[in-house]
Amino acid sequence: MKNNSKIKTLEPPGGILIWIVIFVELMTFGIALIFFLLNGKENQSLYHASALQLNKSLAFVNTIVLLTSGYTMAEAIRFLKKSMMNKFKMYTLSTILLGVLFIVIKFIEYYTKFQHNISFNSNSFFSYYFMLTGFHLLHVIFGLVLLSYFYFSYNKKNEDIEATAAFWHMCDLIWLLIFPVIYLIF
Amino acid sequence: MKITVERNTLILLILISLTLLTSFFIHSKYSVIAILFLAFNKINLVAFQFMELKNAHRIWKVAFLLFASFLLILLGLLFLI
Numbered sequence: 491m492k493n494n495s496k497i498k499t500l501e502p503p504g505g506i507l508i509w510i511v512i513f514v515e516l517m518t519f520g521i522a523l524i525f526f527l528l529n530g531k532e533n534q535s536l537y538h539a540s541a542l543q544l545n546k547s548l549a550f551v552n553t554i555v556l557l558t559s560g561y562t563m564a565e566a567i568r569f570l571k572k573s574m575m576n577k578f579k580m581y582t583l584s585t586i587l588l589g590v591l592f593i594v595i596k597f598i599e600y601y602t603k604f605q606h607n608i609s610f611n612s613n614s615f616f617s618y619y620f621m622l623t624g625f626h627l628l629h630v631i632f633g634l635v636l637l638s639y640f641y642f643s644y645n646k647k648n649e650d651i652e653a654t655a656a657f658w659h660m661c662d663l664i665w666l667l668i669f670p671v672i673y674l675i676f
Numbered sequence: 677m678k679i680t681v682e683r684n685t686l687i688l689l690i691l692i693s694l695t696l697l698t699s700f701f702i703h704s705k706y707s708v709i710a711i712l713f714l715a716f717n718k719i720n721l722v723a724f725q726f727m728e729l730k731n732a733h734r735i736w737k738v739a740f741l742l743f744a745s746f747l748l749i750l751l752g753l754l755f756l757i
Contacts, residue, residue: 501732503727504727528754550696554692560722561726564684567728659726667747669715674698
C-alpha cells in the first residue's frame with residue numbers, strides 16, 4: 491500500500507506513458523529545428539528571403555487559436571474532475587472546433603503557398619517548413635480524432651481523457667517551438 | 677460587485693499578451709533572444725498550468741525545465757554564434 495501511494499505521487503498528470511511520448515516528440519521536433527537552423531546559417535540570405543514569403547499574420551492567428559484551444563482543454567479537464575459533464579462536453583466541443591479552425595487556417599496558408607508555386611521541393615527552407623508544420627498538423631488531426639472519440643463515446647474514463655488532454659497540449663508545445671524558429675527569427 | 681478571474685483565463689490572457697509582444701521583436705539579430713525567451717515562458721506556462729505539471733512530482737518539473745531550457749538555449753546559440 492505504501493509502495494502504491496509512492497508510485498502514484500511519481501505519476502505526472504495524464505500518466506507516465508504520455509509524458510514519455512511528449513518528451514520524445516519534443517526532442518524529435520527539437521532536433522529537426524536544430525538542423526533547420528544549421529542549414530539556415532549556411533544559406534542565410536535564402537532563408538531570410540524564404541521566411542519573408544511566409545504569412546506571419548496567419549501564423550499569429552493560429553498561435554492564438556491553438557493557445558485558446560489549450561485553455562478550453564484545461565477547462566474541460568477541470569470540469570471533468572468536478573463531474574460537471576455538461577460543461578466538460580461544452581469545453582471539449584470548443585476545443586474540437588478551435589482545432590478544426592487551426593486546420594482550416596493552415597490549409598489556407600498551404601493553398602496560398604501552392605498558388606505562388608511554392609512547394610516542398612522549392613528549396614531547403616520550404617522542405618523544412620512543409621515537413622515540420624505538416625507533421626505538426628498530423629498531430630493536431632490525431633488529437634482531434636481522440637477528442638471527438640471521447641466527446642461522442644460513453645467512455646468517460648478520467649485517466650484516458652487526461653492523457654488525451656496532455657497529447658493536445660503537446661501539440662501546443664510543439665507549435666510554440668515551431669512558430670518562433672520558422673516564422674520569426676530569419 | 678466583485679469580479680473574479682479564473683486562473684486558467686488569466687494564464688490564457690498572459691499567453692496571448694506574450695504572443696502579441698513577440699510581434700514587436702521581429703527582424704533584428706539580437707531579437708532572437710527575446711523571441712526565444714518569450715517562447716520559453718509560453719512553453720512553461722502551458723506545461724505547468726494547463727498540463728498541471730505544477731502538481732506533478734519534482735522530478736518531472738525539473739526534467740521539463742531542464743529540457744526546455746537546454747533546447748531553447750541551444751537554438752538561440754546556434755542562431756547567434
